[in-house]
Amino acid sequence: MQAPMAVAPLLSILPEANFATFSSDVCCAALQATSLRDQVLYPFSAGYNESATSYFATNAQLSPWCIVQPYSAEDVSIAVSTLVQADESQCRFAVRSGGHTPGAGVANIEQGITIDLSMMNSTTYHEDKGIASILPGARWESVYTALDPYGVTVPGGRSGKVGVGGFLLGGGNSFYTARVGFACDNVENFEIVLASGSIINANRTSHPDLHKALKGGSNNFGVVTRFDLKTLPLDLLWGGLVVYDNSTTAQQIAAAVDFTDNLHTDPYAHWIGTWRYSSDTDANIIAHALEYTKPVPNAPPFREFAKIANISDTTRLDTIGNLAAELDLPQGYRNIFTTGTYLNNPQVLEKAIALHNANIEKAKASAKSASWNMNILIQPWPKLFWEHSQAKGGNVLGLDRFDENLVQLLFYYTWAHPTDDPLFQPLATTILSDLNAHAQSLAAHNEFIYLDYADTSQDPLAGYGEDNGRFLRKVAQKFDPHAVFQERVPGFKLG
Ligand SMILES: Cc1cc2nc3c(=O)[nH]c(=O)nc-3n(C[C@H](O)[C@H](O)[C@H](O)COP(=O)(O)OP(=O)(O)OC[C@H]3O[C@@H](n4cnc5c(N)ncnc54)[C@H](O)[C@@H]3O)c2cc1C
Ligand SMILES: *[C@@H]1O[C@H](CO)[C@@H](O)[C@H](O)[C@H]1NC(C)=O
Ligand SMILES: *[C@@H]1O[C@H](CO)[C@@H](O)[C@H](O)[C@H]1NC(C)=O
Ligand SMILES: *[C@@H]1O[C@H](CO)[C@@H](O)[C@H](O)[C@H]1NC(C)=O
Ligand SMILES: *[C@@H]1O[C@H](CO)[C@@H](O)[C@H](O)[C@H]1NC(C)=O
Ligand SMILES: *[C@@H]1O[C@H](CO)[C@@H](O)[C@H](O)[C@H]1NC(C)=O
Numbered sequence: 001m002q003a004p005m006a007v008a009p010l011l012s013i014l015p016e017a018n019f020a021t022f023s024s025d026v027c028c029a030a031l032q033a034t035s036l037r038d039q040v041l042y043p044f045s046a047g048y049n050e051s052a053t054s055y056f057a058t059n060a061q062l063s064p065w066c067i068v069q070p071y072s073a074e075d076v077s078i079a080v081s082t083l084v085q086a087d088e089s090q091c092r093f094a095v096r097s098g099g100h101t102p103g104a105g106v107a108n109i110e111q112g113i114t115i116d117l118s119m120m121n122s123t124t125y126h127e128d129k130g131i132a133s134i135l136p137g138a139r140w141e142s143v144y145t146a147l148d149p150y151g152v153t154v155p156g157g158r159s160g161k162v163g164v165g166g167f168l169l170g171g172g173n174s175f176y177t178a179r180v181g182f183a184c185d186n187v188e189n190f191e192i193v194l195a196s197g198s199i200i201n202a203n204r205t206s207h208p209d210l211h212k213a214l215k216g217g218s219n220n221f222g223v224v225t226r227f228d229l230k231t232l233p234l235d236l237l238w239g240g241l242v243v244y245d246n247s248t249t250a251q252q253i254a255a256a257v258d259f260t261d262n263l264h265t266d267p268y269a270h271w272i273g274t275w276r277y278s279s280d281t282d283a284n285i286i287a288h289a290l291e292y293t294k295p296v297p298n299a300p301p302f303r304e305f306a307k308i309a310n311i312s313d314t315t316r317l318d319t320i321g322n323l324a325a326e327l328d329l330p331q332g333y334r335n336i337f338t339t340g341t342y343l344n345n346p347q348v349l350e351k352a353i354a355l356h357n358a359n360i361e362k363a364k365a366s367a368k369s370a371s372w373n374m375n376i377l378i379q380p381w382p383k384l385f386w387e388h389s390q391a392k393g394g395n396v397l398g399l400d401r402f403d404e405n406l407v408q409l410l411f412y413y414t415w416a417h418p419t420d421d422p423l424f425q426p427l428a429t430t431i432l433s434d435l436n437a438h439a440q441s442l443a444a445h446n447e448f449i450y451l452d453y454a455d456t457s458q459d460p461l462a463g464y465g466e467d468n469g470r471f472l473r474k475v476a477q478k479f480d481p482h483a484v485f486q487e488r489v490p491g492f493k494l495g
Contacts, residue, residue: 023090027113028066030086034078039119041067051116055099055108056161057335059421062104064094064114071119073191073199073225079115080223081197084484092488095219097136098163102335103456105490107166112488115223117165125150125231131188134227136165144321152231153320155183158272158289160324161331168227169218170452170460171397173379173408175239175291175320176232178267181388183229184215184395191226195484199225204393213475215395216464218451219491220472221479238299239270239291239323240314246275246284248308253349255304260344260380260405262301268293269301272327273378275353277360280371284360289327290315333371333414336425338432339453341381341463343444344405351438352376352409352431359427366423372415374427381406396472398465399448406446409435410453429457451492460492469494 031040041048048067055061070076083091092112094105101107108114117137123146124133132154134143141160147153155174157167172183180186189203190211202210213221244252252273259271272289292299295317298306314326342348356376363374383406386399394400411431413424439445451460461469473494476486486493 023087024065024111026087027083027091030082030091031066031068031079031113034082036068036070036075036078036082039069039071039075041069051114051118054118056331057102058332059334059418060099060102060104060106060108062108062110062114064109064112067114067116069116069119073193076115076117076120076193076223076225077197077199080193080195083113084195084197084482089482089488092490094490095165095223097165098139098161098167100162101166102337103454106456106492109490117223117225120225123147125152130231131228132231134164134229136163136224136227138164140164140167141321141324144319144324147231148234148319148321151234153234154229154231155180155186158291158324159327159329160321161328164227165224166218167452169214169216169224171216171395171450172452175237175270175293175323177385177388178263178270178382179293179388180232181385181392182215182395182397185389185392186230187215187227188230189226189228190214190224191228192222192224194222195480195482203228207479209471209475210479212394213396213472216397216451217472217475218461219489220461220476220485220494222485234320235293236295236317237291237293237320237323238295238297238315238317239289240316240318241312241326242288242290242305242310242315243312244286244288244308244310246286248286249275249353251308252286252305253346253353255308256349256378256380256407257344257346258304259301260382260407263380263382264384266299266301267384268296269299271302271305271380274375275356275378276373276375278373279364279367279369284357285311291323330414333416334418334421334424335412335414336428336455337453338411338428338455338458339450340409340432340436340439341446341448341450342407342409342439343446344380344382344407345439345442345444347442348435348439348444349378349407352378352435355431355434356411359431362427363423367415367420369416369420372420372424373413375410375412377410377412379408379410381408396464396468397448398463398468401465402446402448406448408450408453410450429455454492459495461494
């Protein structure tokens with residue numbers, strides 16, 4: 001039990017007082033007493049500072065008691081089993097890979113320890129098996145660079161700096177989803193450290209229940225220390241960013257609905273639509289990422305977008321690494337993501353953009369930050385995506401309950417100053433609830449909530465459906481019987 005703050009001064013004057021009675025000292029001291037001693041970082045050291053400030057969103061930068069940086073699965077095993085046993089099981093710990101989740105306390109913790117996997121960041125290609133072994137702390141840009149010389153790639157992040165661990169454990173939408181399913185569907189094997197400290201493999205023949213649960217189940221079962229991904233032959237891609245005036249919105253919506261409904265006819269195509277306001281330019285624009293996973297310019301699936309006059313266009317033939325670098329987003333702002341899933345219905349998109357425009361006006365009236373942005377990202381989630389998942393053995397996202405083409409909406413707001421938290425955070429949650437209510441009135445709302453885009457106010461695992469929820473709880477009880485990952489590790493929990 002952690003001593004209440006108020007008694008701290010009293011304890012310190014008693015002769016037998018020992019600060020090691022506080023969990024803050026006991027948990028970190030327990031790690032310090034292991035072979036990891038040189039990898040435990042304390043506040044005010046340069047290493048702690050570097051790790052603590054390397055989260056994508058500044059609001060996700062917390063102050064754990066200490067940070068431990070493992071270099072291997074064995075190190076992770078020592079860290080987990082030490083923390084599970086120390087201080088009569090009071091030590092809470094977070095798990096962090098790329099740190100790209102905007103929500104605070106999903107991959108980080110106050111009043112606990114953060115296991116920072118950043119040092120486990122290598123990629124090894126096994127040519128004989130066509131498998132890339134990727135460590136969880138890698139960023140996708142380094143994965144693409146490592147695989148490039150072998151003429152292969154993997155379905156991964158579309159922004160180069162996104163982390164591997166969180167992305168793959170929440171699903172993972174890549175440029176290749178229409179060809180190979182979600183990134184998680186391509187994980188042939190997970191190496192994972194359980195709460196007991198054991199290091200096991202989860203794949204189709206060894207612990208197949210855990211293998212399936214990890215395809216969407218996030219950090220509810222253990223710490224994944226290696227992902228073995230099936231590779232794809234690498235081609236140059238065609239792609240880039242095409243910017244349009246927002247007066248073209250009606251044509252864009254028609255083109256978007258058409259694109260989503262026809263993606264199955266040419267799964268090499270990929271589109272991310274963004275409606276964006278930036279206070280820096282005071283411009284409300286549309287910026288599409290058009291990508292094609294073969295070196296073919298202006299392929300037929302983009303024909304409806306091509307009919308709309310654009311303002312600028314960077315499309316070209318290029319490597320996946322360069323295209324992913326183009327889609328990197330600025331780090332170092334306060335951020336919120338909220339997300340919803342809908343039928344591929346033009347009225348939903350019209351309403352979303354109308355609500356977005358209204359939110360921009362509300363923010364203009366009271367934002368204090370020098371620099372802020374409001375974005376809606378619209379992404380096709382056609383049935384084709386989970387047909388691939390099913391063919392590869394299935395995941396726990398529960399999309400196979402649905403028989404219609406869907407769209408994924410992400411509300412993504414960024415601002416510079418914490419004084420604007422009470423402005424932007426409610427704007428991002430109310431635009432979602434308003435749109436959900438409108439979509440329900442059109443019978444166009446879908447209960448799926450994409451975990452990789454979810455806010456801490458959302459419950460993505462509940463959106464996987466009751467059968468998957470039951471399955472996930474059963475697997476968690478089997479591999480983590482003392483519920484360490486439910487009760488002592490923050491993140492999106494099973495409930
Ligand atoms: C700029 C940007 C671009 C993005 N692009 C895409 C995209 O193209 N497609 C897409 O689908 N999503 C995208 N996302 C969303 C992204 O997939 C999620 O934010 C994801 O969680 C990032 O992974 P990470 O390793 O950085 O996560 P972290 O924030 O480090 O972790 C996320 C969660 O996963 C858990 N976790 C992480 N690693 C492990 C592990 N090894 N074992 C157990 N649990 C672990 C953490 O505890 C935490 O709860 C993007 C996000 C941003 C900010
Ligand atoms: C922590 O990092 C910030 C920004 O990188 C830097 O300004 C500050 O001096 C660092 N502090 C310490 C103690 O290293
Ligand atoms: C792995 O991380 C280390 C430490 O941050 C860094 O120096 C190195 O370049 C990274 N390696 C890769 C392949 O990204
Ligand atoms: C599955 O796990 C077993 C047991 O660890 C291992 O021997 C086997 O190589 C793994 N299979 C794959 C495809 O990784
Ligand atoms: C375009 O942006 C302006 C300024 O934010 C807004 O008033 C207008 O409604 C937008 N037009 C469309 C069609 O979304
Ligand atoms: C953008 O506009 C230019 C000039 O009209 C045109 O040549 C180009 O094909 C357009 N880009 C796309 C991707 O449609």
